Amino acid sequence: MKMSLRVLSMVMGLLLLAVAGFAEFAAKPNVPPQQAPGGAAVRPSTPKRVLQGEKIVALMCVHCHRDPSIKTLAGRPMPDLGTDLGNLYSANITRDPVYGIGKWTDQQVVTLMRTGTGRDGRLHLGMPRFAYLSDEDAASLVAFLRSDNPLTRATALPTPPQELSPLAKSLMGTALQPTPLVKHLAEAPPASQPVALGRYLAIGRYQCYFCHSQSIGTNNEAQPELSKGFMGGGEKMLDDDLKVRVSRNLTMDPETGLGKWTEAQFGKAVKFGMAPGGILHAPMPKFSTLTDDEVHALWTYLKTVPKIKNATPEDGAGSPK
Template identity: 40%
Template sequence: MKKALRYLLFFLGIVIGLVAIAATFIAVRGIPKEEARRIDLKVAATPARLARGEQLASLLCASCHLDPNTKKFTGKHLVDVPQFGDIYARNITQHPELGIGKWTDGDLAYLLRTGVKPDGSFLPLMVKLKESSDEDIYSIIAFLRSGHPWVAPDDTRQPETKYSMLTKVLTNTGILIKPVAYPTAPIPQPDSTNAVAWGRYNMIQLDCWMCHSKDFLKLDPDVPEKSLGFFGGGNVMKTPDGKDIVTRNLTMDPETGIGNWTEEQFIKAVKYGQVPEGPGLREPMPKFSTLTDAEARSIFQYLKTVPKIVNKVERVP
């Protein structure tokens, strides 16, 4: 018996030692670097692309990169997901050193798709637009190259992000957070006459499913619909003043979701933060005011196809 206990303790000691070595390695290594591909791409800045790019930038980039003080895409402190670290969105103005002024169109396309910068640095928490159409990617690039005040060169330098051990583990193991493969075939613009398919496209671009599913750590980046509690809400985030806030159930359950909402009520909630009952929506939920009514309506039609989940989410005062 004593001999068996000694063997068990010896085995446990080895396991603990290996875990400690692995943890130390991951902590010191940080976020692993990737091999960045150089994409041969030159985007023509047509009026249509500039207009679409401005809309997409306001929907997809502004919530993280638009600093209310500088009124530019100089980045800011992101406090809504502290479990992933002390996060600062980067300066993406046209500044040649602190921004993206020296980047090629191919560099921008590769980053937007994969999350990998030209030097191989991986941005684990940046949204990867892997399902966005080529035309939408080109529109964003055209806007970032434009003369819009948001992207005018600015020398604001953000502090370095300090990723948590959780983020380092997830990126070093490839669990949940990893670079996305660059597309090998063209991605066409979605058919806007198919309301459900178009709604899914818009939902994926806005990353609605990430916040409104059960848990960031139980998401399925490859097949969002397989995420735990897909659109059932219950994910705990932080408001700008550091208070907990729980995401809403967006399935069509009539008691605990939005099954009793009308299309118009949903549009007002998404675009302006106005809800049928109680106070308006609060940050970190953005107000997608530049989303067209048709785009918001398509998301509502898609949500009607999502399986209902009974999950009563208590609103935090």
């Protein structure tokens, strides 16, 4: 998941007018914490939940949190987020009791996932918020992070302080806010309800909408379907080589979306990165562990999303700027 480039450029002019008013605040080395919301008790760990948590972590957490030299979830520098907000680092989420989440309560871990607020009340920038994650999936993530998997091995590596730009400091507490706790499902819908399951996967567990709507900066995490250009693509992101990529239109528009694709083609693209028009690029993950039922559910749900005509570079709309 990547921070938006477009939204930052769109609001730059307006923000420059506001920066003067925030000058004193922006000069401060730290951002004041907010009150971290509480949370309900988290379901206990079971072998089944550990396996489910491993699947979700592999798809949604490893890319940003895995240190490639240590091969644990000790965090890393995040140049692929761009530098408008400064030099950011992903957090150490190993079992280390000092530098990781070893002493966090289960509720504190889930609160961070849902709201973006750490146990010290500080907002974690650049991290998507899993506001609609089910209680079962949240418990599964916690179970895996508490497990003895090599990825979660306690790693005594401190996360460097976030080097926030004056722009980022000026936005903290104003445009950049924690996501409120929202009503969410206890468990994912069954495969026998493909539209409901697909919606949950797209906005809850895998958050397709987060990158595939108009802009991360205009996403509505509390009401995802109200995000501008919901599922219509167009979000500019950086790949692993810091090259700009544009997210695909996932609506069923026949000219610029998936309207002429088949379910089989969609499944091949989502699972293996092989689309009808060619190989998909990072930061799009390969969801290789999706089941056939999950692919079918996502496809069925996307057919219910209002069509948006929005051509991206792969449709001949020109190269991203």
